[in-house]
Amino acid sequence: MNVANFALSAKRAVSALPPLALRIVAECPVSKARACDLALPHSTVNTPVFMPVGTQGTLKGITVDQLEALGCQIFLGNTYHLGMRPGPELIEKANGLHGFMNWKGNLLTDSGGFQMVSLVELSEVTEEGVKFKSPYDGQEILLTPEQSIAIQNSLGSDIIMQLDDVVSSTISGPRVEEAMWRSIRWLDRCIAANKNPHRQNLFAIIQGGLNADLRKACLEEMTKRDVPGFAIGGLSGGEEKDDFWKMVTLSTDHLPRHKPRYLMGVGYAVDLVVCVALGCDMFDCVFPTRTARFGSALVPWGSLQLKQKQYAKDFQPIDPGCSCATCRRQRMLHLEQGAGSPPPQLSLMSAVRESIVGGRFPQFVRTFMRRMFPSPEQYPSWAVEALASVNITLDCVSKDERN
Numbered sequence: 070m071n072v073a074n075f076a077l078s079a080k081r082a083v084s085a086l087p088p089l090a091l092r093i094v095a096e097c098p099v100s101k102a103r104a105c106d107l108a109l110p111h112s113t114v115n116t117p118v119f120m121p122v123g124t125q126g127t128l129k130g131i132t133v134d135q136l137e138a139l140g141c142q143i144f145l146g147n148t149y150h151l152g153m154r155p156g157p158e159l160i161e162k163a164n165g166l167h168g169f170m171n172w173k174g175n176l177l178t179d180s181g182g183f184q185m186v187s188l189v190e191l192s193e194v195t196e197e198g199v200k201f202k203s204p205y206d207g208q209e210i211l212l213t214p215e216q217s218i219a220i221q222n223s224l225g226s227d228i229i230m231q232l233d234d235v236v237s238s239t240i241s242g243p244r245v246e247e248a249m250w251r252s253i254r255w256l257d258r259c260i261a262a263n264k265n266p267h268r269q270n271l272f273a274i275i276q277g278g279l280n281a282d283l284r285k286a287c288l289e290e291m292t293k294r295d296v297p298g299f300a301i302g303g304l305s306g307g308e309e310k311d312d313f314w315k316m317v318t319l320s321t322d323h324l325p326r327h328k329p330r331y332l333m334g335v336g337y338a339v340d341l342v343v344c345v346a347l348g349c350d351m352f353d354c355v356f357p358t359r360t361a362r363f364g365s366a367l368v369p370w371g372s373l374q375l376k377q378k379q380y381a382k383d384f385q386p387i388d389p390g391c392s393c394a395t396c397r398r399q400r401m402l403h404l405e406q407g408a409g410s411p412p413p414q415l416s417l418m419s420a421v422r423e424s425i426v427g428g429r430f431p432q433f434v435r436t437f438m439r440r441m442f443p444s445p446e447q448y449p450s451w452a453v454e455a456l457a458s459v460n461i462t463l464d465c466v467s468k469d470e471r472n
Contacts, residue, residue, distance in 0.1 A: 101348030149181035150342030157223035165225025
């Protein structure tokens with residue numbers, strides 16, 4: 070075979086590879102927690118994974134180089150805001166969002182659907198799509214499933230999300246069912262509109278609010294579609310935690326074992342650990358970086374409010390046991406004045422994965438909870454109940470675990 074033919078064969082072989090492959094590395098024998106290798110076009114992502122949110126292609130206070138040094142493997146961008154400014158045409162000219170932000174890792178972009186809730190005063194939903202009034206200039210815009218996918222195709226993200234009909238998790242009634250069925254219909258339109266299925270992985274988003282029957286109906290319909298992955302949507306929006314975790318575990322019970330499970334909008338440390346135990350692989354939330362910008366530092370035992378007077382002359386690092394650049398080089402008195410800090414959820418998820426692979430996830434959970442809360446009496450009741458549902462009890466602590 071000559072060089073030209075060899076190169077052509079190699080190119081065909083690469084193009085024939087699936088754009089996403091999930092390999093289960095280890096499963097907790099007690100709970101539903103699992104560690105996976107998620108192969109995506111730009112690199113392999115080790116799950117469970119937390120995805121930092123960079124709404125407009127940047128993570129405020131942290132550079133791309135710093136994210137790489139922290140081991141960030143996948144980053145989230147916002148289709149609605151990037152589609153408004155600077156626009157898909159300009160980003161496409163920059164070789165997609167990867168080139169625009171000089172990011173070598175993977176990217177996930179949301180669909181723009183969340184703005185139905187966050188900008189509800191500016192939006193109107195019809196079967197055709199969502200009408201928005203731009204928060205920038207007041208111009209009316211129609212975002213359809215087809216347009217959402219077209220923007221994400223231009224952005225070139227490794228994982229793209231369907232446009233779904235999103236309603237607040239605190240409402241009930243006919244609107245929830247309407248949104249669930251519409252999301253299924255819109256999924257079919259998104260599948261048909263995706264011009265790059267060979268390199269961009271379209272995830273479906275499970276809806277149904279806090280209604281178990283609607284969730285099951287949505288799961289049954291959407292899992293009939295052979296999409297690369299599934300997201301659990303419509304939660305973490307102010308509903309009771311008792312309702313939240315039950316909808317999460319119901320969803321993971323019915324999602325395919327061989328495909329990634331992405332729980333949208335979850336970023337609190339306790340929520341992450343509990344939902345890993347319930348079978349989720351991927352998470353995102355603005356919480357870690359947003360709270361850092363207001364002077365709150367997240368640590369393994371909770372948070373530190375760095376604007377309090379007690380830290381004004383404190384030369385200690387935030388967490389003496391942390392090896393990140395912020396804890397090695399910066400001091401609390403400097404960070405209080407506005408220096409950025411990395412999302413600690415990255416290191417938390419790394420430790421969670423290590424415990425699953427090492428066969429000690431239940432012990433990790435118990436140690437984590439004891440470090441987060443001064444006494445078992447302060448454990449959130451919903452977390453205790455959720456963990457007990459997957460056979461992790463928090464009331465029995467062995468002598469070895471205390472030491």
